[in-house]
Amino acid sequence: MQEIPINTYNSPNVILELIYKLKIKDVMTTDLVTATKDTPLREIQYIMRERQVTGLPIVLGKRLIGIVSMDDIIQALDKGYIDEKAQDHMTRNLIVLEDDMPISFAISYFDRFSYHRFPVLNKHKELVGMITSRDITSTLLVEINREIEDLEKRTRTTGLSEEMSGEIHTYSILKHDFENAGYASTEIKKRLKSAGIAPHVIRRAAIASYELEMNLVVHSDGGELIAEYSPQTIQITARDSGPGISDVESAMTAGWTTASEWIRSLGFGAGMGLPNVKSVADDFAIESTLNGTTVVCVIALHPNQEET
Amino acid sequence: MHVQDLAALEGFKAEHSELENWEITDAYCGDLLSDVMGNAPSESVLVTIQAHKNTVAVASLAGIRALVICNNRSVPSDMLEAAKEEDISIFTTKDTQFEASCKIAKALGRLDAGTD
Numbered sequence: 001m002q003e004i005p006i007n008t009y010n011s012p013n014v015i016l017e018l019i020y021k022l023k024i025k026d027v028m029t030t031d032l033v034t035a036t037k038d039t040p041l042r043e044i045q046y047i048m049r050e051r052q053v054t055g056l057p058i059v060l061g062k063r064l065i066g067i068v069s070m071d072d073i074i075q076a077l078d079k080g081y082i083d084e085k086a087q088d089h090m091t092r093n094l095i096v097l098e099d100d101m102p103i104s105f106a107i108s109y110f111d112r113f114s115y116h117r118f119p120v121l122n123k124h125k126e127l128v129g130m131i132t133s134r135d136i137t138s139t140l141l142v143e144i145n146r147e148i149e150d151l152e153k154r155t156r157t158t159g160l161s162e163e164m165s166g167e168i169h170t171y172s173i174l175k176h177d178f179e180n181a182g183y184a185s186t187e188i189k190k191r192l193k194s195a196g197i198a199p200h201v202i203r204r205a206a207i208a209s210y211e212l213e214m215n216l217v218v219h220s221d222g223g224e225l226i227a228e229y230s231p232q233t234i235q236i237t238a239r240d241s242g243p244g245i246s247d248v249e250s251a252m253t254a255g256w257t258t259a260s261e262w263i264r265s266l267g268f269g270a271g272m273g274l275p276n277v278k279s280v281a282d283d284f285a286i287e288s289t290l291n292g293t294t295v296v297c298v299i300a301l302h303p304n305q306e307e308t
Numbered sequence: 309m310h311v312q313d314l315a316a317l318e319g320f321k322a323e324h325s326e327l328e329n330w331e332i333t334d335a336y337c338g339d340l341l342s343d344v345m346g347n348a349p350s351e352s353v354l355v356t357i358q359a360h361k362n363t364v365a366v367a368s369l370a371g372i373r374a375l376v377i378c379n380n381r382s383v384p385s386d387m388l389e390a391a392k393e394e395d396i397s398i399f400t401t402k403d404t405q406f407e408a409s410c411k412i413a414k415a416l417g418r419l420d421a422g423t424d
Contacts, residue, residue, distance in 0.1 A: 178361070178362060182364075182368070199371075206345075206370070207346055210345055266362065267356075267358045267362070270340040272342040272343060279346075
């Protein structure tokens with residue numbers, strides 16, 4: 001009747017984690033109302049009504065010796081011994097829980113036994129709390145709410161990258177325009193950031209776009225950098241109108257460069273650009289003729305999520 | 309350490325430093341901007357002699373929070389403007405990159421792995 005409809009074998013992982021992570025001491029009531037073995041049942045009845053509890057632990061110091069439940073009171077009224085002491089009629093055969101147990105224990109106890117509440121003892125066998133199924137459900141609801149909020153936040157992030165989906169931004173890059181170099185990459189980075197993409201993914205996209213942008217500035221006669229967003233990827237394309245790379249294979253080798261002394265004094269032209277782009281790309285293609293070069297680099301936006 | 313701790317290092321002059329309580333957890337030394345782009349850790353300070361605007365762009369993209377320009381090189385005004393825009397602090401020093409790096413390493417608590 002007190003059954004909590006959550007089980008420990010096929011509930012969602014989030015729930016399983018919760019019911020193993022939460023301890024009984026996180027959930028139980030510690031504001032205890034107790035009575036002693038000499039307390040008359042009638043007084044216990046008053047306490048129950050006043051404090052709105054349905055069972056009262058009977059203690060000797062901190063030690064639990066019995067429980068008087070609403071049922072016991074009803075019996076006492078029915079059979080006319082309501083003025084007798086607790087010790088004569090309390091339930092002595094008790095099922096208790098320990099405060100360090102995960103709440104999964106409590107859930108299965110409520111399922112297995114018909115009690116409305118269990119006393120909770122600490123490792124010194126002292127009474128430290130009482131737990132009802134209501135305590136469990138209300139704490140679980142709070143925790144589940146929190147988990148759902150997290151989940152929603154995460155879905156919202158994916159939602160943002162979906163909102164970005166279909167966007168295409170084209171940036172014109174002029175030959176030797178060091179003044180504005182980095183602008184396109186910064187814009188791409190900002191776009192990804194506002195869509196809530198993970199920082200390490202943004203870094204990869206920034207590396208790729210910056211290297212491609214600098215290649216256009218340093219080596220080409222001018223061209224464009226194109227960023228295309230889809231729900232799962234960003235595709236960065238660098239396209240120029242010449243002069244073309246005479247030896248693509250060498251250009252892909254780290255350290256190989258055709259940059260002038262001046263360019264290199266600025267910290268560019270170290271022959272690392274294209275290899276860098278390739279190393280951060282999930283997909284990479286390059287094509288070059290005398291009429292121009294096209295480099296396409298694709299980066300997954302949610303590399304840790306399973307493909308759907 | 310924080311950005312403001314760089315200003316306290318001997319011989320370091322703040323050219324632009326506004327987000328002083330930003331944390332700096334690492335440092336990188338380099339003049340090849342491709343290498344910096346690819347390898348510098350984020351939340352770091354870059355020790356370099358590349359005193360031009362493009363260094364700021366690289367720093368911004370790589371998540372570098374401060375630049376230390378060595379060998380008494382001066383910072384051009386367009387670089388300073390870019391740094392203000394990108395929230396990147398710039399310090400200058402007469403130190404070589406090695407000397408500056410040593411001071412930063414000490415401030416980062418990285419010297420205890422050495423032989424001393």
